[in-house]
Amino acid sequence: MSMRRLAATGLAAAALLILTACASGAGGASPAGSWGEEPGPNVTISDDGTVVGSDGCNRLTGKGTIDGDRIEFGDLAQTRMACAEGTDVVEPWATSAAVDGNALILFDEAGQEIRRLPRIEREG
CATH class of the missing domain: 2.40.128.270 (Lipocalin)
Known part of the structure; x- marks a missing residue:
């Protein structure tokens, strides 16, 4: 896997984690x-x-x-x-x-x- 493709995959995974955390909210549902x-x-x-x-x-x-x-x-x-x-x-x-x-x-x-x-x- 090329370095560019590896970096893009890492960025996509990080973005997914951030979006998941934002959607669930800190501490769970209100x-x-x-x-x-x-x-x-x-x-x-x-x-x-x-x-x-x-x-x-x-x-x-x-x-x-x-x-x-x-x-x-x-x-x-x-x-x-x-x-x-x-x-x-x-x-x-x-x-x-x-x-x-x-x-x-x-x-x-x-x-x-x-x-x-x-x-x-x-x-x-």
Whole structure:
């Protein structure tokens, strides 16, 4: 193989690695998007960290801080309605979450996993 062809192959391989790294993003997928079940626990996270959703019964809203594939929820406002017996509720709500493939993993204050919410695919 000629030196020129070897150099071109090396440059092409380096470019492919760079493009792959850019496409996957540092730290993996962003938590921005919609997660959970409707009805049931669900959350929609905007690119700016705005959070709206439900613990399965009560509505929640607020702002979080996104860092790569993670979000720290911060203080969220929640309604305090009486829920029907047997309602699937995540209470207390998570303090943070991270993306794992097509799921958002919710964590408590101690960093323990409390729930996995599947990605909600929206049409349109």
